[in-house]
Amino acid sequence: MGRAADQDQARGQGGAAVRRRHVFYIPGYDPIHPRRYRELYRSESAAQAGISGYEIAQRPKQTGGPYGWHVTAHVEGAAVEADVEVLVWSDIVRDSMAASIPATYLQLLRTAWIYISTGALFRLMRLRKGPVIAALYPVGMLLLQLLLALGVGALLGFAAGGLAEWGFVPFLGAKALSIVGLLLYLGTFCAVSLLLLRWFKARDGTFFAYYLMHDYAYSAAARGANPPELEARITAFRQLISSAMEENAVDEVLLVGHSSGAHVGVSVLADLLREGLPETRPALGFLSLGQVVPMVSFLPEADRLRGDLRYLSASADITWVDVSAPGDGCAFALCDPVAVSGVAPSGKRWPLVISAAFTQTLSPARWKELRWRFFRLHFQYLCAFDQPGDYDYFKITAGPMTLADRYAGRQPSKSRIEAARSGYTSVRAP
Incomplete structure (x- = not known):
């Protein structure tokens, strides 16, 4: 079929x-x-x-269950x-981000070792350099912060130690002066270095180094296993x-998975379909946005995820559309997550890989404004486009067509990447 x-x-x-x-x-x-x-x-x-000429409104949710909201819309001539x-799962994320400064640097070493020793890093680089650069960024930034902290600490430590040598403690002998100078150096070095490292961490909302390091470390902690x-x-x-x-x-149940939420969504739906539908x-429908699936599926112990990708891609009970854009440097843009993971079955149906084409769906002025705001661009899939194409998040979530109907007959992006790149293709039997 x-x-x-x-x-x-x-x-x-x-x-x-x-x-x-x-x-x-x-x-x-x-x-x-x-x-x-x-x-x-x-x-x-x-x-x-306002741009596309439809009506949409939001009000608080009136029912129990997860946190959410209610949307009423009049889109494409229909009320929805x-x-x-x-x-x-933000509580799980917060717990995983509770590591101290030394623990974060240990995470850095362990995560880098896992991706390098397994060969995953080099295979990922053959897909898209953007997300790999994004993955290397926290490593470089944290090491730079450490070097700056140690460098400034050492300079001020030498200055403090020199106070003794310059005669600020004249009543001490030469040996005592050396000991006092050493203690002043070590105390100043440690205090200044620690204060600077804490200063950097407190401002991680600007640098995103700790945040991204915890993100990649969480995925790699069990070498790809959940x-x-x-x-x-x-x-x-x-x-x-x-x-x-x-x-x-x-009339429709739609699951949207963004970024790391995409690979979580793959496993949720694979389990749901194995359980059986009424x-x-x-x-x-399943809409994956800005996915980073290969960051996990390329790791040796990700056989659960690889098995779920394989199973979901052959299901006739779901419509799966994967949307990304080459302008999003934090996603594996237009990389078919099933195919590149090396687990595409002979009867593969999904996903339909399409581009949000930021350079076409955002006006030149808007693209110029956002082009170097990498984290903001990673969320563009959830935002308004001032030159919208056939991808409109709000028509998909609040319009009168199912995901299947909206993309019926839509051809996948010609520039999609389907070559198998993962060095690990084992799958877990359900």
């Missing part, structure tokens, strides 16, 4: 006209409260509606309602989506 037949089946389950939708959003590695995403959706949906819920707390959260997410699929109160059910 090909993609067209898959889309026909999806339409049969949910119907082409969506009046109600349930959206689940999995953020990337982010310690911030999910209200950040509520406010982002509110402001950016209003901006996109959507409940958007954030599948939170930590137990993340596995437990994946199970909880699957149960929430399973309940939504059984309610039959909506016979009568809404359409099921």
